[in-house]
Amino acid sequence: MNATTTELESPLAHLSEGQLEQLAGEFDEIRDRTFADLGERDRRYIESMIAMQRRLAVLGRVLLLGARYRPAKLAGTAALSMAKILENMEIGHNVLHGQWDWMNDPQINSSTWDWDTASTAEAWKHSHNYVHHTFTNILGKDKDLGYEIMRIDPRQKWNPVYLAQPVYNLLLMAFFEWGVALHDLDFEAIRKGTKSKAQVKRELAGIRSKAKSQIVKDYVAWPLLSGLAMAALDAGLEARGGKRRRGGLAGVVRRAVDGGGRSYRAAASANATANIVRNVWSYAIIFCGHFPDQTHTFKPAEVEDESRGGWYVRQLTGAANIEGSPLFHVASGNLGYQVEHHLFPDLPSTRYAEIAPQVKQVCERYGLPYNSGPFAQQLGMVQRTILRLALPGGTPRPKPGPYRGEDHPAL
């Protein structure tokens, strides 16, 4: 294999230093203008989003008390899945990014927020906000490029372990929450000894504590409540109905325990489903952020002495958007605007759709691509890459040319 076939022209090669500086100025201006405009309507949005999410969670939990009845189980699982998705994506991810810190709210704040996942807020803020958002798509530095267990770029060195990646890709999809928590530990840093033992111990304790509360909540506490509620219901109905009591009091108790047990299992399985739905969804959205064919990756040498303009271009070309309806964007935490999110990670997510046209204009003026595609296409590309790069070799996929307006599709 010829090494040069894996080389692509850098997306900023055609820009002079002066142009890059100018470009940085334009992006800074979009940022400043939008931040200056933040106010009451943004606060109302996030507050009502949080309130709606909590109502949805309550609805789901209440319905799942009756999880042994099929319609309640279906409706409850759907409500709980949606609540968990919103909690992780539009609320948790974005609050922990500091997108709402400007409100100076004591609770809706990146320094005090905790979320419904196995990762501690502190570890995640380090691995995601800092490592991933600062070193985005730099090979070897951005630990999110394949999450240290997958080869998703042909320039990553092949290793026989990757032969199994089609399998653990599926596992990661189902158990994404746990994958992310372990990924936060940064195995490379542990192996190289750049992370102290005390630090690792502290982080493990953090994960253990969060894991415990996650498991207790979804697989012990709520199912138990469902079981108790249904056992009480059964016993109550039998007593009121005045039916002939088969087996006397012991029979009543036995039947109540049976019914309660069934409810316990039904509620636990509904909660497991909701967790998996949330995991698959966040996996899909997040993998579409940087792994579709359009995105560029960078070698450390390419980004040495990177200017602010260079940083913006890397963020711009290292991410890819997903096209979708407003509901899709809310459910994906507005990460369908991955490009805008990477340019301005701490800008409230609601503003990404509004600034997208301005970002496109900058792309058009500076001859830069604006990566975007429909959900199915993007996800398909990601899966193809994961399958292909499980094997050695591979070449970079063709990259889109400069953005030339809505009427001129790239490529």
Next chain:
Amino acid sequence: MRRKALHAVRSLFSPLLPDDYLELINPLWSTRELRGRIERIDQETPEAATVLIRPGFEWTGHLPGQYLRIGVVVDGVHHWRAYSLTSEPGRQDGCISITPKLVDTGKVSPYFVRQARPGDVVRLGGVEGTFVLPDPPPAKILFVSAGSGITPIMSMLRSLHHGEACVDVVHVHSSRDREGVIFANLLNEIERAEEGYDLRLRITGEQGRVAPADLDLLCPDWRERHAYLSGPAAMLEAMCERWERDGNPDLLHLERFQPLIGGELGEGEGGHVRFVKSGVEASCDSGTPILVGGEEAGATLPFGCRMGICHTCVGKLCKGEVRDLRTGEVHGSEGEMIRTCVNAPEGPIEIAL
């Protein structure tokens, strides 16, 4: 047992608290932080309004003269301010009141005086202040107040008015003009009802300011009285000097309102930083971020991107103001979360890191 039960209930709601759901029904039910609902707003003067607030069930009460930290949302941003409580302790209806006066350049007073509506929910912080009327009150009292400095005095006066104690009070109050006298009606009402209350109102626009020398005329026995002074710093200093010179300073009690910060500082002055948690102290010049100054002084601080995007480095500002090095904007109030990587101190600051 109770703790175990509470723990079990909490495990249902992790990582949130039951309160997070309770407050969906009624925001006042949160036990995590005290909140209050605005019940009524009475315009006292064209520029001051009394805001009557019903606190949540955790209200622990206050002493007459104390102030309250109160948090409100203005244009989506949460602000904390301190206002003297103007209600007497233990009101029948359980409500409390503050009486902010409009500061045109301010953020919070325009909200209270112009925008706030009954039903709005506010956060209630701690009650603080040592400028209080003792219980039982002294037999002879002199109140000296000016402008909105009357607010803590009002709580004291109301508490005396509703109390049993028979007290002899002389109250010297100054206001620039007649229509600007906060609580004018109430003061007159109390004067009519209470034999022991003597109000000496001075309209400074017409009669000039009250000078320390005027005390002998306004209240000849001022030396014998417990004096409670509340108003602008200049007035307090002048009066203070009189008490020290030929009065009894032990009988003098003052409420000093904080001077306005900012304005007199030049562009990017830098300043001294005290890191409250680590105890490290550092100096930063105008272009040095708090983070860099702290690290150079040997503090271990959280940091991330060092460019203001990742919010890893945030710390709570306890005192002072900072300058955003990217925009040059000076900002900061107590309790605000500050990104240390892109902000420099503007004057001395304290930060909880």
